[in-house]
Amino acid sequence: MSLDRAAVDHVARLARLDLTDAERERMQKELTDILAHAEKIQNLDLGPVPPTSHALALSNVLRPDEARPSLSPEEALANAPDAQDGRFRVPRIIEDA
Amino acid sequence: MDDLIWASATELAEALKEHEVSAVEIAEALIARADEVDPKIHAYLERTDDRARRDARASDARRAAGEAHSAFDGVPLAYKDIFVTRGVTTTCGSKILEGFVPPYDATVVARCEGAGLPMLGKLNMDEFAMGSSTENSAFGATRNPWDLDAVPGGSSGGSVAAVAAGAAPWAWGTDTGGSIRQPASLCGLVGMKPTYGLVSRYGMIAFASSLDQAGPITRTVEDAAALLNLAAGGDEMxxxxLKEPVPNYLEGIDGGIDGMRIGVVTEFQGEGSQPGVRARVDESLRRLEKLGAQLEEVSMPSFEHGISAYYLIAPAECSSNLARYDGVRYGRRAAGADDIVSMTSRTRAEGFGREVKRRIMLGTYALSAGYYDAYYGKAQKVRTLITRDFERAYERVDLIVTPTSPTTAFKLGERTDDPLAMYLSDVFTVPVNLAGNAAISVPCGLSPDDGLPVGLQIIARSLDEKTMFRAAYAFEQDLGFDERPQL
Structure with a gap:
């Protein structure tokens, strides 16, 4: 299985990674090598084997829905690259009509 | 002062109890040692000397008043920089978190603070725990105290280097595919990965959540059991x-291994390990027999697919976990972008290093439409087969032993351009994380090839840490490994 450049571009976009041309080229080669190693398990006949997503068979761990102390807005915003009026500030998301 | 640097945590606790030494004297000795050796090994990312002194003074006051919080009150500790620490910079070895000052403590940190352990600082690591050499730290590699041209292993490389060099008596690390056991092996230390779910992951920066576990890095098996005692057990965060009550891991640790059944993995015999590693491990098997254990061969046919499965599952989970680094709420943000997608994409391109980008790409690909079944789905099924291999083996044996790492410490730069070769460092450790079992690496001597430490891995079924500790302790006491790096 070799990964073509279009696939690298597509995955980089999905992963929100603005890679340079040199990085894309290297990534194409390295991912192809790693996937070739994974080829062996692709060829295994695993039909009836159930998948394991987690080592523990836990589901729906719940606690009572009650209000508790949590971080203050000041603490929550203290590490923000940009904040204003008690909110995280980001570049424009919605374009002008 | 030499005694304070090389004493085990248990010995320090004993000396504090007998008032032979103060917590302040211990802290000062370790701070002075770190001043001396850390410029050579770069184990620490952040030293918290003032805090350690302050914590130690408070500990001495508590002890004088007869109010020590635990037997280890006043014995200092250092943390891999993956644990968030309130008010102390935490970067996880990444530029994307440069300058991040967490507003809360990880549960592991909170419990150790509660037990009165002064904090020495935060330890270097591969960025986001992705690596087997600590060369992927954005803040420079850590060096192996046994050979300054060699890697300490990884990803908990700073933790092992500090403990091996006498700059911390013990430390916390984390292990997703071997990141405690492999570096402990490469630096001649004890490193233990608890059963998945035994130690809280709250405040431990996530890499692959179904595999990540925190564990102790120590000089003795007894210390590992003691440190696990301080942090194991249910956490509503x-x-x-796991919510089950946890036993005292020190109790019965000296019970010996007479009559214990220990499995030797057929597929891991012979080829695949350096001759020096094989020699020490074979010798260790004979030692276990001498101590009364019955060795039995166990076949683990699916182990050969462990690396392939792991390097699909872990990147898939990491690509999802690391989506949170978007330049909005904390950490770095790229300057000058005028829309949100380019801001995020440029922030991540600037903030993440090569290995992290590689794994995010690999994981995103393995999870993407059209490839999910072929890669991630298959890997999850292989995970089932590996778990079944273990279950079958435990019908016949109590524990399973393997080398911890196929090689001793390799040279800096030797594997950085060959990611696959680096991944193969984890061949013996990865199956344990996939199955969620417990395992420990204990020193089994120096390799006759290069004079560097070799580790023996002892694997136990989930929640059978006590049997594992008993075997590790018996082995350690009989071997009497007391070599130290010359720094």
Whole structure:
């Protein structure tokens, strides 16, 4: 299985990674090598084997829905690259009509 | 002062109890040692000397008043920089978190603070724990105290280097595919990965959540059991943390291994390990027999697919976990972008290093439409087969032993351009994380090839840490490994 450049571009976009041309080229080669190693398990006949997503068979761990102390807005915003009026500030998301 | 640097945590606790030494004297000795050796090994990312002194003074006051919080009150500790620490910079070895000052403590940190352990600082690591050499730290590699041109292993490389060099008596690390056991092996230390879910992951920066576990890095097996005692057990802040009551891991640790059945993995015999590693491990098997254990061969046919499965599952989970680094709420943000997608994409391109980008790409690909079944789905099924291999083996044996790492410490730069070769460092450790079992690496001597430490891995079924500790302790006491790096 070799990964073509279009696939690298597509995955980089999905992963929100603005890679340079040199990085894309290297990534194409390295991912192809790693996937070739994974080829062996692709060829295994695993039909009836159930998948394991987690080592523990836990589901729906719940606690009572009650209000508790949590971080203050000041603490929550203290590490923000940009904040204003008690909110995280980001570049424009919605374009002008 | 030499005694304070090389004493085990248990010995320090004993000396504090007998008032032979103060917590302040211990802290000062370790701070002075770190001043001396850390410029050579770069184990620490952040030293918290003032805090350690302050914590130690408070500990001495508590002890004088007869109010020590635990037997280890006043014995200092250092943390891999993956644990968030309130008010102390935490970067996880990444530029994307440069300058991040967490507003809360990880549960592991909170419990150790509660037990009165002064904090020495935060330890270097591969960025986001992705690596087997600590060369992937954005802040420079850590060096192996046994050979300054060699890697300490990884990803908990700073933790092992500090403990091996006498700059911390013990430390916390984390292990997703071997990141405690492999570096402990490469630096001649004890490193233990608990059963998945035994120690809370709250405040431990996530890499691959179904595999990540925190564990102790120590000089003795007894210390590992003692440190686990301080932090193990249910935590309502981590829904995957087991709620069962935890035993005292020190109790019965000296019970010996007479009559214990120990499995030797057929597929891991012979080829695949350096001759020096094989020699020490074979010798260790004979030692276990001498101590009364019955060795039995166990076949683990699916282990050969462990690396392939792991390097699909872990990147898939990491690509999802690391989506949170978007330049909005904390950490770095790229300057000058005028829309949100380019801001995020440029922030991540600037903030993440090569290995992290590689794994995010690999994981995103393995999870993407059209490839999910072929890669991630298959890997999850292989995970089932590996778990079944273990279950079958435990019908016949109590424990399973393997080398911890196929090689001793390799040279800096030797594997950085060959990611696959680096991944193969984890061949013996990865199956344990996939199955969620417990395992420990104990020193089994120096390799006759290069004079560097070799580790023996002892694997136990989930929640059978006590049997594992008993075997590790018996082995350690009989071997009497007391070599130290010359720094």
């Amino acid at each position: 981590d829904s995957t943390c």
